[in-house]
Each structure stands twice: as structure tokens, then as C-alpha cells.
Amino acid sequence: xxxxxxxxxxxxxxxxxxxxxxxxxxxxxxxxxxxxxxxxxxxxxxxxxxxxxxxxxxxxxxxxxxxxxxxxxxxxxxxxxxxxxxxxxxxxxxxxxxxxxxxxxxxxxxxxxxxxxxxxxxxxxxxxxxxxxxxxxx
Ligand code: HEM
Numbered sequence: 001x002x003x004x005x006x007x008x009x010x011x012x013x014x015x016x017x018x019x020x021x022x023x024x025x026x027x028x029x030x031x032x033x034x035x036x037x038x039x040x041x042x043x044x045x046x047x048x049x050x051x052x053x054x055x056x057x058x059x060x061x062x063x064x065x066x067x068x069x070x071x072x073x074x075x076x077x078x079x080x081x082x083x084x085x086x087x088x089x090x091x092x093x094x095x096x097x098x099x100x101x102x103x104x105x106x107x108x109x110x111x112x113x114x115x116x117x118x119x120x121x122x123x124x125x126x127x128x129x130x131x132x133x134x135x136x137x138x
Contacts, residue, residue, distance in 0.1 A: 012060035017125045024118035047107045084138040092131030099124035
């Protein structure tokens with residue numbers, strides 16, 4: 001059961017991080033460079049379709065992560081939370097929440113600023129991912 005939860009968590013994280021990287025470094029810069037009516041039309045479609053996909057991946061990753069954190073820490077036991085692993089998972093989780101905050105700005109701003117927020121979100125996700133992997137071995 002725990003293994004299935006870890007698989008769900010890592011699949012959600014992989015989709016989320018991969019999608020944000022593609023958006024921030026390939027899709028949005030290409031739309032910006034194309035310009036014109038076609039770019040506006042594609043941009044409008046993306047602004048409609050991306051938020052639900054990202055929300056699905058983000059919610060799956062964060063809910064499964066919180067559940068795993070609760071299970072691994074014996075119900076957020078104070079001793080575990082003070083350990084190196086506990087602190088690293090906590091920091092990784094905070095990076096995940098920061099990535100959600102930056103990602104939520106994406107559809108609310110211009111394409112130019114959207115790229116900046118997508119890159120900030122990608123940076124927080126990269127930190128979260130690295131911290132999770134290190135925490136697991138701490
Ligand atoms: C609220 C946010 C999060 C919490 C509380 C959380 C918690 C956890 C926990 C407790 C584990 C260990 C699972 C186990 O093996 O028992 C884990 C693993 C992992 N998490 Fe998260 N996570 C969160 C968000 C994220 C995000 C945003 C990413 C990456 C985009 C991520 C990527 C990973 C990866 C790749 C692993 C597997 C690490 C390994 O086994 O080497 N997590 N997470």
C-alpha cells in the first residue's frame with residue numbers, strides 16, 4: 001500500500017515538474033516568439049487547459065506527500081520532525097507549496113510575466129525534488 005502511495009506521489013511529481021519545465025522553457029517562449037493572432041489563440045487555449053492539468057498533478061503530489069510524511073514520521077512525531085530527514089522533508093514540502101503559489105500566478109498575468117512565474121515554479125519544484133531524494137537517504 002505504501003509503495004503504491006510512493007508511486008502515485010512520484011508520478012504526480014514527475015508530471016508536474018516535467019510539464020512546468022516544458023511550459024517555462026519550450027512552449028511559452030515559442031508562443032512569444034511566434035507572436036500575432038495564432039500566438040494569442042494558442043495562448044488563450046493554454047490558459048484554459050493548463051490550470052486544471054497542473055492542479056490535478058499538484059494536488060495529487062501534495063496530498064500523497066502529506067500522507068507519506070504523516071506515515072513516515074509516525075504521525076508527525078516530534079523526534080522525527082527534529083531529525084535531519086524530518087527537516088529536509090519539511091523544507092521540500094515548503095518548496096512544493098511555494099511552487100504552487102508561483103504556478104497559480106501563471107494564468108493571471110501576461111505571457112511575458114507568466115514565463116517568469118513558470119520558471120520560478122520550476123526552480124521550487126527542482127529544490128523540492130532534490131530535498132525529497134536527500135531526505136529519503138538522510
Ligand atoms: C507537501 C508537499 C510534499 C510532501 C509533504 C512530500 C513528502 C514526501 C515523503 C514523506 C516522501 C518519502 C516517501 C517514502 O519513500 O516513504 C517523498 C518522496 C518523494 N518526493 Fe515528495 N513530498 C512533497 C512534495 C513533492 C514535490 C513537489 C516533489 C517534486 C516535484 C516531490 C518529489 C518526491 C520524490 C521524487 C520522492 C522519492 C524520493 C526517493 O525515494 O528517493 N515531492 N515525499
